[in-house]
Amino acid sequence: MENVYIPFSSRILEIKQHTDIDYTFKMEYRGEVKPGQFFEVSIPKYGEAPISVCEIGDGYVALTIRRVGVVTNEIHNMKVGDRLFMRGPYGNGFDIDIYKGKEIIVAAGGTGLAPVKGIVDYFASHPEEAKSFNVLMGFKSPKDILFRESIENWSKTIQTTLTVDRADEGYTGNTGLITNYVKTVEIENADEAQVIVVGPPIMMKFTVQEFINRGIKEENIWVSYERKMCCGVGKCGHCKIDDTYICLDGPVFNFTQAKHLVD
Amino acid sequence: MGFRMDVERFDELLTELQKNYRIYAPVLLKGKGRYSETDTIRYAEINSIKDVVFDKKSVFSPKEVILPITQTLFYFTEDNVIEPKVDEKNILIFLRSCDIHAVKRLDEIYLRNRFADSYYAALRTKVKFVLMECEKSFENCFCVSMGSNRTDEYDLFVRLEDGKVYVESKNETFDGLFKDEENAEVSPKFVLENETVVKIPENLDQRVFKSKMWDEYDERCIACGRCNFVCGTCACFTMQDIFYKDNPNAGERRRVWASCMVDGFTDMAGGHSFRKKYGERMRFKVMHKVYDFNKRFGYHMCVGCGRCDDICPEYISFANAVNKLNDAMKEVE
Numbered sequence: 001m002e003n004v005y006i007p008f009s010s011r012i013l014e015i016k017q018h019t020d021i022d023y024t025f026k027m028e029y030r031g032e033v034k035p036g037q038f039f040e041v042s043i044p045k046y047g048e049a050p051i052s053v054c055e056i057g058d059g060y061v062a063l064t065i066r067r068v069g070v071v072t073n074e075i076h077n078m079k080v081g082d083r084l085f086m087r088g089p090y091g092n093g094f095d096i097d098i099y100k101g102k103e104i105i106v107a108a109g110g111t112g113l114a115p116v117k118g119i120v121d122y123f124a125s126h127p128e129e130a131k132s133f134n135v136l137m138g139f140k141s142p143k144d145i146l147f148r149e150s151i152e153n154w155s156k157t158i159q160t161t162l163t164v165d166r167a168d169e170g171y172t173g174n175t176g177l178i179t180n181y182v183k184t185v186e187i188e189n190a191d192e193a194q195v196i197v198v199g200p201p202i203m204m205k206f207t208v209q210e211f212i213n214r215g216i217k218e219e220n221i222w223v224s225y226e227r228k229m230c231c232g233v234g235k236c237g238h239c240k241i242d243d244t245y246i247c248l249d250g251p252v253f254n255f256t257q258a259k260h261l262v263d
Numbered sequence: 264m265g266f267r268m269d270v271e272r273f274d275e276l277l278t279e280l281q282k283n284y285r286i287y288a289p290v291l292l293k294g295k296g297r298y299s300e301t302d303t304i305r306y307a308e309i310n311s312i313k314d315v316v317f318d319k320k321s322v323f324s325p326k327e328v329i330l331p332i333t334q335t336l337f338y339f340t341e342d343n344v345i346e347p348k349v350d351e352k353n354i355l356i357f358l359r360s361c362d363i364h365a366v367k368r369l370d371e372i373y374l375r376n377r378f379a380d381s382y383y384a385a386l387r388t389k390v391k392f393v394l395m396e397c398e399k400s401f402e403n404c405f406c407v408s409m410g411s412n413r414t415d416e417y418d419l420f421v422r423l424e425d426g427k428v429y430v431e432s433k434n435e436t437f438d439g440l441f442k443d444e445e446n447a448e449v450s451p452k453f454v455l456e457n458e459t460v461v462k463i464p465e466n467l468d469q470r471v472f473k474s475k476m477w478d479e480y481d482e483r484c485i486a487c488g489r490c491n492f493v494c495g496t497c498a499c500f501t502m503q504d505i506f507y508k509d510n511p512n513a514g515e516r517r518r519v520w521a522s523c524m525v526d527g528f529t530d531m532a533g534g535h536s537f538r539k540k541y542g543e544r545m546r547f548k549v550m551h552k553v554y555d556f557n558k559r560f561g562y563h564m565c566v567g568c569g570r571c572d573d574i575c576p577e578y579i580s581f582a583n584a585v586n587k588l589n590d591a592m593k594e595v596e
Contacts, residue, residue, distance in 0.1 A: 003381040005336050005516075006344055044339040045506040045514050049532065069532030083342070201535065228531050230502040230518070233378040237499030237521065238528060242469065242550070243559035248377050262472055263529070263537035263547075 004233050007042055007085035013060055015080055018146045021067040022111065023076055024054060027084065029061040034093030035118025036224055036252045039063065040232045042085045046074045050229045052115040052251070053089065061089075064114040064146065090232040091251045094119050094196070094222070100129050102194045105185055107136040107178055107207050109199025113146055115224050115251070116198050124154040133158040134185050138178035138203065140164065142171045161185075178203065182210040190215035198224045208255060221255035265449030266430045266441045273421075273428040274311045276440055280355065281310075287328045288357035288393075289321035290314050306356075312423055315357055320401040324365060324495030324570060325358045329386045330373070333503075333519045336382065340513045353389040357421070360453060361404070361568040363392055364411035365495030371560050372498045391418040391434065396451045403569030405459040405582050411566040413453045420451045459569065461585045463553045464592045471550075474591035476584075477542035483577050484541040488522030490548070490571035490581065496564050499523060523548055549584050 014026035033056055041063065042048035049071040055062035067076045075084065096119065104123060106116050123133045135154065139145045141164050154160050161181050163174035174181070178199075187193050195216050197207045204223055211221060227246045230236035239246035241261045253261070268276075277286060288309045296303040304321045306328055338345045358366075366387075373383035394417035397404075406412040418434035431449040432441055491497040501521040506514030521528060524544045529537040538544050556564035571581045 001379055001381045001384055003346065004378050005382075006346070009342055042504075042516075044516065045504050045511065047504045048502055048516075066533065068534075072532060226531065226535075227537075228529050230500065230521075233380075234376040235372060235378070235380055235498070236501065236518075237372075237523070238501070240551075243555040245376070260469065262469060263543075 005087070005231070007040070007048075007087040009083045010086050012078055012080050012082050012084065015078075018064070018148070019144055022064060022144075022146055023067075024062050024064045024147075025075070025078075025084070026055075026060050026062045027086065028059065029086075030059055031089075033061055033089045035096070035122070036093035036115050037089035037091045038115075038232070038251065039086045039088035040090070040229075041065075041071070041075070042087075043071060043074050044085065047071045048230070050090075050232060050247075052224075054114040054117040055121060056118055064111065064117075066111055088232060090247055092249070094224075094252050096122060098222075099123075099194045099196075101131060102192055103131045103134075103188055104194050104196070105134045105136070105187070105211075106196045107138075107182065107199070107211075108197075109138045109178055109203035109207070110140065110144065111146070112199035112203070112224075113137055116196055117147065117150065119196065120154060120158070121150070124157050127157040130158075132186075132188070134161070135159070136161045136163070136178055136181050136185065138163050138165070138181075138199070141166045142168055142173075177206075179206050179210045182207060182214065185214075187214060187216070191217060192220070194220050194222070196222045196224075218255045218259070223253055223255060223258050224251045225253065225258070225261070226251065264432045264438070264441070265447045266432070266444035267447035267449070268428050268430070268444050270312060270423070270426060270428055272444070273430070274313075277310070277312065279440065284353045284355045284391075285350070286355045286357075287325065288315040289319075289325075291316050309357075312421070312428060315395070315423070317395060317423055318398070320404070320568070320570070320573065322570065322574065323493050324568065325356050325362050326365065326369060326495050326497075328354060328356055329366070329390060330369060330383060330498065330520075333517055334382060336516045336518060338513070338515045349385045353391065354386065355391050355393055355419075357393045357395050359395050359397055359568075360414040361406045361409075361411040361566045362495050363394070363414045363416050364409075364566045365568065366390075366392075367416075368496040368556070368564050368566070369498055391436070392416065393418065394420040394451055396420070396422060397454045398452075400454045400457040401569070403459055403572040403580075403582065404454070404457045405461050405567035405569060406454060407457050407567070408459075408461040409563060409565055409567035411568075412455065412457075420449065422449070422451070457567070459582050461567070461582050462589060463563070463585060464589045466592055466596075467554050467588055469550075470595045471588060471591050472546060473595050475594065476587050476591040477540075477546045479542070480545035480579065480584075481540050481542040483579055484524070484545055485577060486524050486526060486541050486544065487576065488525040489574045489576065490579075491522035491524055492520060493570040493574045495568055495570070496552070496566060497522070499528075523551075545579075545584065549581065549588070552581075553585055553588075
């Protein structure tokens with residue numbers, strides 16, 4: 001029987017720093033993987049953490065990792081050429097086919113942009129495959145903005161809206177909560193538009209509500225959940241909500257299902 | 264096939280069995296109780312049937328034999344990952360009907376639920392069950408309500424009565440062992456009635472989350488998690504990496520039992536956590552045992568052994584909580 005807990009070792013190909021605490025690690029990886037799936041990433045002695053895939057490319061996956069705990073602190077000390085242990089990918093991920101040919105709106109708060117970045121990347125380079133594509137991104141302050149280069153590239157082919165909760169001196173862009181910008185998104189046919197919302201729990205709650213207010217159907221809203229996970233394979237129990245295991249049945253859920261997930 | 268023999272003869276056969284089996288049963292641990300000068304009953308290896316405590320309920324369930332409290336998943340040194348060896352011997356466990364039902368729940372999570380767990384499987388495939396009967400229902404038991412009072416999923420049944428051991432063998436593996444023993448009619452008696460009766464409301468669903476019944480547990484529960492640790496069906500664990508003080512390059516990854524009642528169960532790096540109130544944790548646990556496990560797997564998780572009620576330092580009764588769901592559903596309807 002296969003031992004699902006044994007990790008493989010993967011070389012760090014590239015490290016990109018976005019902010020003081022957010023780095024993206026390009027990891028050597030060959031195999032099937034979908035946007036929205038995650039890997040259990042570990043360093044022996046420090047432990048494991050579930051990290052979602054933010055970019056998929058030939059021979060690599062990229063993981064955006066915020067320094068917030070024991071494992072991620074240590075990962076941030078790693079250099080190009082060092083090795084991390086990984087197992088996965090786990091979870092369902094996003095099914096790109098659902099969105100093709102539709103009006104698509106992605107709303108991402110903070111690091112919530114990482115799990116949906118693969119979707120945005122795809123449609124930014126295949127804009128003809130969507131009727132329209134809007135990405136709304138909210139960050140706490142200008143210094144927290146992630147993926148600046150990608151955002152700039154995206155804006156050439158798709159609609160991008162970037163906002164920060166609090167501006168600082170010299171910042172000239174949008175300010176205010178992401179929910180304010182939901183109100184201004186152009187929606188041609190609210191019955192058909194597909195919406196993806198990912199971010200902190202409170203942001204997801206209010207942003208989804210705002211889209212519902214705009215007439216978006218619940219069955220066309222998709223969210224991705226983040227919970228504590230120790231195994232990724234439906235055993236450890238930490239991520240379970242009701243009869244749903246976030247690691248097995250999610251982390252991506254249709255809102256008609258997600259609205260019944262009460263911790 | 265039934266047999267009858269003296270205690271001494273049975274112990275000889277146990278010794279014979281020990282060549283291929285580790286034999287676990289509930290035993291009295293002197294002075295190991297929760298308070299000074301008190302004893303406890305837990306699972307340990309036995310050498311004689313006289314070691315087995317038949318007339319009292321064990322404090323811990325037998326799950327610790329197949330799902331150890333702490334289990335090393337692998338050792339690591341630099342880039343090498345080495346799996347620990349699995350003990351060659353098979354395993355015999357003396358346990359009651361409810362406990363056999365509880366192992367089925369562990370199987371559901373660890374062998375099925377999409378992925379199979381190789382560590383659990385490695386131990387589980389070695390296990391054979393020795394059924395112990397319950398002469399009468401113990402305090403707090405409600406196995407009849409949960410339908411776990413009867414079983415035929417055992418390999419051996421053993422009764423110790425008036426200095427004689429009665430054995431029923433349902434597994435031909437043991438035919439040779441007992442072939443020279445005196446034949447006898449032996450079959451287990453099962454408990455048909457408990458003092459504690461629970462009734463799970465038929466219309467139970469998530470609406471009950473809104474009931475005020477959970478508030479009581481905010482105050483009473485101290486989030487110690489003992490209810491989870493003694494439970495035969497609680498299966499959660501947390502990963503833990505350790506390294507050796509004398510050689511930080513070497514260490515191991517382990518899993519340890521986790522409890523949904525204890526602080527930290529839902530804590531994520533970065534500060535988010537869920538179910539901060541103890542009442543919410545009680546609600547999560549109760550609903551898992553008598554509602555959402557059933558929704559996913561088609562039968563209830565709780566087997567009604569009552570160990571959670573036996574152990575709670577705050578005298579919280581799980582059985583009462585389940586019964587309160589009936590009024591709670593009326594409250595929220």
